[in-house]
Amino acid sequence: MVSASKNPFTPTFGRVPALMTGREQILAEMTRAFESGPGNPNLSTIFAGARGTGKTALLLHLSRVAQEQGWISVNVSCIPGMLEDIAQQAYEAAADLVDPSEHARLRSVTIGSVVGVEWDNPEVPAGNWRTRMSRLLKALNAQDIGLVITVDEVQPNLDEMIQLASVYQHFVGEERKVSLLLAGLPGKMSSLLRNESVSFLRRANKHTLRPIADEEIAIGIRYTVEEGGRTIQAPAIEAAVKASEGFPYLMQLVGFQSWEQRPHADEITLDDVNLGAAMARKNFVERVLEATYFDLSPNDVRFLQAMLEDPEESRLADIAERLGEASNYTSTYKRRLIEQGVIGERGPSFVAFELPGFRDYLAQKCGPLSK
Ligand SMILES: Nc1ncnc2c1ncn2[C@@H]1O[C@H](COP(=O)(O)OP(=O)(O)OP(=O)(O)O)[C@@H](O)[C@H]1O
Ligand SMILES: [Mg+2]
Secondary structure, three states: OOOOOOOOOOOOOOOOOOOOOOOHHHHHHHHHHHHHOOOOHHHEEEEEOOOOOOHHHHHHHHHHHHHHOOOEEEEEEOOOOHHHHHHHHHHHHHHHHOOOOHHHHHHHHHHHHHHOOOOOOOOOOOOOHHHHHHHHHHHHHHOOOOEEEEEEOOOOOOHHHHHHHHHHHHHHHOOOOEEEEEEEOHHHHHHHHHOHHHHHHHHOEEEEOOOOOHHHHHHHHHHHHHHOOOEEOHHHHHHHHHHHOOOHHHHHHHHHHHHHHOOOOOEEOHHHHHHHHHHHHHHHHHHHHHHHHHOOOHHHHHHHHHHOOOOOOEEHHHHHHHHOOOHHHHHHHHHHHHHOOOEEEOOOOEEEEOOOOHHHHHHHHOOOOOO
């Protein structure tokens, strides 16, 4: 029996998991970028992914990686007021560097004079946003300190997003040690990239966060359980992997609920996982599938119902025919549903359900299209 039984799984949106499962390549690439500094193209990176694929967790994790390499980082959501938020956070983080320890004395002289504040009273000085940020960056960079800005939930139509991108472009041009990491739903990211005023972002590094491979999920589950001080049987891992369907949030729910079955036992068994997975599916329906369904329009739903009669992939032409509509009609709804992470493309003329369990949920809720 184990006495400490704190559940190590993190089925909460925005929580950084015990292990960033399946993201080794991204992490290696970004760690290298923070190490090497200006000129590394990966310092400007865009992450696109459906709900629950781990965008927020990844941004937070990367900002910690950057901090370990001596960068300061500011994390914002793409909402009005974001620029001011970036300036405030950046000045506060810089003021934190200005600690009166021996070590930081040199640093404190330069940065302190830019931040222009007493230790405990950081104020953002006057000037427009670009000048203020530019002054801070210069002082930071003089001490070889970089600035990472992460922007979550990108909204392509927010003016401040466009402003940030174009000022950032100037900073890159001036060879500043600066990094911009953006994350959002796939549709929002592609719509941002279509905007002519930020066309330089098209050259940024891009990652689409796809479902995680089963072997990686297995590693993540075992690692997390062992971090929590327990073990898990091989058949139990296999069942948990199957129930997770490559989806990080579902994996966390399955792990969490399986752990909770007998939190004081040394080992997690197949029975624990079978019970846990059933509860996890219920949580997933309530927290993700229902919320997604209520965001859909009646025509989105009709499109999805028209997909139900195909066992896996659906041909767009078949969907159009079942709906009695022209093909440009289906392309509009296809785009909307991809943007919401409900379906994904399978080649140019096929689509399939992407959100785990959504097909069964919809079949139960609405049934196939009535003729
Ligand atoms: N690489 C990963 N491995 C394991 N678990 C992860 C990973 N990334 C995220 N998670 C977990 O998945 C869940 C969803 O993560 P997160 O909130 O980052 O998703 P998101 O893409 O930002 O979702 P949304 O679009 O709703 O904002 C959280 O419980 C988080 O702990
Ligand atoms: Mg998020």
